[in-house]
Amino acid sequence: MNPPIEAPSQPAQLKALHQLAVEMVVRLNVILKSARIYASNNILFQHQVATFFELIQKGLNEAGKAAFTMRAGTLFFNNIRLKYGFANYHFFKFVQEEFRKAQLGGLRFDKEVTEKDLQILMTVLAKGDHEAGQPFEVLASEAAGQGLKHIHLEKLAPSDLAPKPEKSSVKIFFLGLTHLEEAFTGKSRDEKIRLGTTRRLMQSIFNSISDNESFVQGLTNIKNFHEYTLNHSMNVCILSIALGRRLGLDRNELVDLGISAFFHDFGKLDTPKEILEKPGKLDDQERRIIEKHPFQGAGKLIQSIDLKNLPLHAIHVAMEHHVKEDFTGYPRYFKKQSINLFSKIVKIADFFDAITTKRVYRTSHFTRDEALTLMLAQSGKEFHPVLLREFVKMMGVYPVGTLVALDTGELGLVVETNPEKVYLLRPRVKLITDTAGNKRDGATVDLSAVDAGDQHYSRSIVKVLDPQKYGINVADYFLARAV
């Protein structure tokens, strides 16, 4: 039986260990990526391992033990929960993702651990087969086979092993739509919306995004399902939470942000449908009517939801999501001279989803990458520049759901972006046709993969295509993963 690891009791000791652990996570992030590019005898790789080894030694000396564990999507070091801020979000996200894919629940380092052990571990982790049915078993077997002695691997707890996280995410998405419909249409004047269920829903969305952000972002390619406003609100909710998480909002804030985004267009309940869905341009009076939906939505929220449970931000967002960064837009305030942070976040998500959705009144729409370019041109005027930049970085050069033509003649859908600067143009792509254009349920390929023979990239993107032009419903490919 392993002796217990005592969490340090002194605050200073705790802080120092936490800092050390964060440094280790950052280092781990670098090593794993290096291990994917370089061979194990590469000097750079070895240098990284040596640095990590020093950190582990330090941890062992100071605390007597060194162990990483992952529980419910959270990383712990020696039972200290590791918290990440905006600055190191990427590193944590990457490492947690790696753990999750490998079904790795823990790494425990013995006092006798060597650099060789670390090299074996990193190589095995980096090259692990995540598509395998039992990735952890494969990993453990490989590690044992290579002689890993002083680092013990533990499998993720059964509760952390979602049978198919995509299935759960899709279920949550449509439960969200249904819940919105209930809120928008099903309530009588006297019956208040109970936010307890909405909060649970937001927690589930948060958990989904934590588990598989790329897939959940992919679900925002579902457009115009059942009722535009409902589908749009759900997409805005997801994109807002994803951006908020990236910015460093804590759990409670993210739930509030999600609720705010969820109800941002509540005011459209009072906007006549014929105006909302008018095919042509709106006249002045119709425009005036539609421009009332923000403050009418805010007022409606206050009346429909128990005030003590209603996040204040939800009122802000309903009111302000069409106010621009330069304070133009609508509505024009009487006295208020600031725009709430959540309003700025939702505004970005709202605009993005709206212009990438085909509508009867719009002669053209934008692909996701075109939308980002358009938004960047409005940075500072329409959108907060720093927040917009983070959103664009989150979405990537080729956002999830982008239809791309590859140099091989195949068509693919981007399913995961690559945040590494050197691989910005090389996301992971699901192949949806063969080289001759025949539709197929192809593999998911990593465009950063290099051909072993000629050392060139196996596949490269040569053009972004408009899926609507070819009758491709991008959302179907994501929904199919949940079947």
Place this chain on the structure above:
Amino acid sequence: MPAKEASADDRIRQEKVKDIFIVLGNAVSAFRLYPSENPTVRNFISDLFERLSEYLDEYGELEVGIEEQAFTLEGRTILQDPNPVRSLPFFFFKDGMKTLEFHRGLQKSELDGFLEVIREVSQLPPEEGDIVNAMWELDFPNVRHVAPDDFLETKIGLARRVLRPELDVSSLSQGRIELAPEDLEEIRKSVLTLEKSKAGEGAVADPTFLEDIDKTLAKTSDREMVEIEALLAANRQLSQDEEYLSLILEIIYLEDRPEQFPAIADILEQYHQDALQKREFRRAAKLLRALSEIKELYATKNKLKSDLIESVISLVTRQSQLVDLREALDPNSISDSKGLFDYLLFFGSRSTGLVADIYEHATSQEYRRKALEILKEIGKTDIHKLMALVQESRPELSQEIIRLLSENADVRILNFLANIVAYKNPQVKLAAIQALGRIQDEAANKVLLGFLADANEEVRLGALDNMKKVADRQVLGRIIEAIKDKDFAKKSGREKKALFGVLGRSDSEEACSFLAEILGKVPFLPNPKHTELCLYSIGALEKMELASSREVLKLGAKRRHRKIRSACLAAIKTKSEIAVTYTGRTPR
């Protein structure tokens, strides 16, 4: 899955877990009944923590399953509680929790927090309390739970089918995608460029494109990180109440549907009540101020809206609010005194009762001063409200009110001050007397006469001293009568002097004649009382500016009585000095 046959070790373990959960149940019960510092509660928590720590040291973690009426361990029931009202398993089960986990590294503070959240949730109405929500938000590192999303299916879509698209997966692998010629052409060109680059003959992509990517997707700069941190910090520091009010007011400003105003009025009323209950008067005052502003804004633009806002203001500032506040307010525990007084200003004269109460009961001089300021404001528009506050039962306040009323020397208060003659409290009477003195009006002098019969000498003295420049014959006549009265001799020296002082300040010939008469009378035998009268008369004559007063003194200076003679001479000298001071010339 059926549980396998338990070994001896398993049985020991189960017993330990059962004991832990029994203690947990006791701790929860105690927590629900008593405050967290209660010794019984602390003992249960210590016991629980000890047992849990011991268990976790040995086994690393404790994971129990949750069923409707039981806790289970690896499929076996370890503790059952069928009572739905107090059952701990049911408490977790009803919110969809399926497992509860404790992990090695559990801190006592976490356990405290866990029990606290159970207490808080169990005190909420069933439809509001959700232990899963609460625990998720608190995110204890070593107390975890599993609550599958299926639970949401019991809450959403009950009245209707859950929305879900139909998907034919096979269609994704059927058919072909024929690209349009223009796209094919662009692809062909790009592939060519790419091949050239592979062969080392050129760049992969448009350099401008790469530059843009570089710029846009560059690592977040330090400046940007600082900006984001600042945005987050500012968001966290928002005052909920202030922001809420600010938003509501903007909604009122923008709303143009009259039928929405009753609902808005209700919301404002709730906000207002909340502010009052929390004694956050500044908020309440801000609300009223802003509403007034908006009302004024629309007064010419949209009369209907202006009237609607006025009705909202009226609702919020109805009289019963003051009554309730008056009953509930402790004047000595107002943390937001400035706010309170700003707020009360909106009620105008209707708040006089409450303000008076505050003055009466507050020990803080600051509060009393502020209360008087408000009363002063009220007095400017409704003097009668102030007058009504002057009561025997409120001597201190009454004095202050009288002082306030007299500040403007408004003759309207004369009748009111006349009533105070009948009061018993001498301090209040003195305040009234001083107020009358400030008015310097003959009518005021007449009212002052009423105080001359007062039983309290200080009151009488005060009345006499405040009779300035008396010219009215009736008043003078009364003074002279008082001097002639047989009871004059019984008065104190101060009062006698004061009576003569009135005559001296009157500067009237009639008074001068009376004084001359006293001075001119020479008794046959030495008469101390007469001498006393003469001396008082001399004092009065000294004060007079009449020329005849000097003459009288000159006559008096010829008297054989040494005291009288000296006094007259001294008085003459004083008068001369005063004359030189005034005219620069020595009088004859």
